Amino acid sequence: MSGKKRRYSRWRLAVQTAAFLVILINPFLNYYWQFSFVQGWYQSLGIGKLWFVSPLEGLESILVSKTVYLPLLIGMLIPVLLALFLGRVFCGWICPIHFLSELEDRLLRLLRIKRRDLWRLPRMVFWFALIGELLLSMIIGAPLFVFLSPPGLVGREIMMAVFFHTLALEGVIVVLVLTLNLFTRRFFCRYLCPLGALLAFLGSKRRLLVVKREEECLKCGLCDRACPLGLSPSQGEGASLYCWNCGECVDACRLNALAFRWRAIGPRVQSDSQPRDE
Ligand code: SF4
Ligand code: SF4
Structure with missing residues (x-):
């Protein structure tokens, strides 16, 4: 990747760092200074009177309790709209698991350790993970992802450390997720994260896409190699529902053949994999 062209990577790192600092610093503010304007982490986050609830944990709670609780629906609204x-x-821009994975990438690059994506599973696995997790939660009558979600566990472990000076055993799941990255980049995020699958499903008709200008493309494959999810933006997969709009492929292309574009609202005349490049 060219040294001067890391536009989105820089912005993403800044946003991810700020998002991580919120869940890192906030428990200290809550515990030592009783400053509770911000509470919780990215499963359920309160900012003043506003509450944001992760769509998967909200859906799980509704399915398990068989009760639709209005404040819960309101809390899910903004995250759902964002995904839509x-x-x-x-x-791509907020989850602490992706943030830690990016730090892991940087460390491996620093140590000059090269990786190949050794394990590739059918994309279907992603949807099975979502359906399986929801079914299992309903069968056992407990919202599994509320307790065992890796993105949630990062915030919970920080809170446990500050409030109780200990760590929960489930935190080992985060270590496992980061270890899987050594064999295939974002293995958990590609195939196993039910929250990622739900957000992908919600965003299947999203407005913001990565599109390719055919005439500029040299078919060099740089963008495909840059994609942490193993997608092929050179083949139009930046517009697929799996893409998390991180911008890594856009930065990687030296010829500016890839770019973010807004898809116009209205009747669709082209497939998702080849949106109109306005
Ligand atoms: S797929 Fe799951 S763990 Fe990965 S970034 Fe998305 S929410 Fe976080
Ligand atoms: S296709 Fe591009 S924007 Fe989408 S996940 Fe891959 S690198 Fe990120």
């Missing part, structure tokens, strides 16, 4: 319009941007 922008797709998996929570994954």
